[in-house]
Amino acid sequence: MSATSALPRQVKALIVARAVNQLGGFSLAFLTVLLNRSFGASLAMAGVVSALFGLATIPSRLAGGRLADRWGRRRTIVAGLVGLALAQLGLAAAPGLIAAMVCALLMGLAFELFEPPSQATIADAVPPAGRASAFELLTTAVAAGSLAAGLIADVVGRWSLRWLFVVDAGTGLACAVIVWLALALAPDAVPRRDDQSSADSTSAASQVGHANLAGPAIVPAPAASPWRDRALLLVTASGTVFALVSMLMLTALPLSLGAVGLNPANAGLIMAASTATLVLARPVLRTRLAKLPHAATFAVGYLLMAAGFGGYALAHTLPTLLLPTALYSLGNLLVMGRSFAVVSELAPTEASARYLAVYGSSWGVATLLAPLVATWLIGVSGPASLWTVSALACAVMAVAQPWVVRRVQGLRDDLGVIHSTKPMADRYDAVSI
Structure with missing residues (x-):
């Protein structure tokens, strides 16, 4: 079956x-x-x-x-x-x-x-x-x-x-x-916490503590509140930058097309090309990049996004937007998947929903800021400046995000957290790539 x-x-x-x-x-x-x-x-x-x-x-x-x-x-x-x-x-x-x-x-x-x-x-x-x-x-x-x-x-x-x-x-x-x-x-109804068997706590390592692709995985220590977990807050802060450039792409694309004389509705075709790229490239990504460490995957992903945004800054016709779209889309997929993998590794079993909710708030912040940034930059100096700034932000994150991964591991080590060596490939197969 x-x-x-x-x-x-x-x-x-x-x-x-x-x-x-x-x-x-x-x-x-x-x-x-x-x-x-x-x-x-x-x-x-x-x-x-x-x-x-x-x-x-x-x-x-x-x-x-x-x-x-x-x-x-x-x-x-x-x-x-x-x-x-x-x-x-x-x-x-x-x-x-x-x-x-x-x-x-x-x-x-x-x-x-x-x-x-x-x-x-x-x-x-x-x-x-x-x-x-x-x-x-x-x-x-x-x-x-x-x-x-x-x-x-x-x-x-x-x-x-x-x-x-x-x-x-x-x-x-x-x-x-x-x-x-x-x-x-x-x-x-959501199962009550006191109705869960004691086996839930003993199986936490097998559910969320699989081996980190950058090394041994993190079996998180219990936390009273996700808002007090410094490792989660650091990941959420870096995730807000990723969410912001992603929302800039979504929010500003129709506006930027109109600013260069194209029909804003063409954004639908570009997004369709983006999705087609992801569907066609997924098998290759799973076999070639699935076993890369988190830090390396983040670096590759952000560099691809930077190349895509850089291409947007230079492109002025619909055909010339297709290659930058493919590069951006592949990079975005890599960063998105590994971000959720890192958060899942940090979360205690009984608090996974709360951890994901805190991390998810980064997208709300990005959705708030993206239209303000996009309309200001396009209004002041045109869409090319917006895409150039986005490319530079991704280039910076290609260096910063691997540091965040190492820092998060260091915070867990400082707390004396137990590590596991069990492979995590099965758990993160769907979300990593």
């Missing part, structure tokens, strides 16, 4: 639902340009509104974890998807800038609600030995949805930017229906 066929029904349905939801997933990239072109906001004002959206995603993610404990996971996932869809429909139908700003803020408050319960549902429903296959399937399904989404964005965006948000709302509602029906018979 294959790993895929052995997955629980609710996990398969959740993966299908996320792929359906991803079909409209490129509307966020057009939020700033929509406010600028359809509602008459200045470039600076559009950036501020998009930043407020990003600010709202931080409490949204934290609320998702709390609501999952109180309402149950299925209700929280559905509430988040429906709330987001209603806000998107309101934005598409907004009569003026004020109404559009309110709807954008409501979008941010609903945007991350479904992430914590979705991740927890997969983690709890699948035994440790099958989790890599489950998340690998999720990654593939979301990538397939993203590929189609890029094509949809290119077609619909040429007609009307508002309709991009209508399409996204429709896919979100379809996802909510699938989740509601598929998880109807599944447990809807």
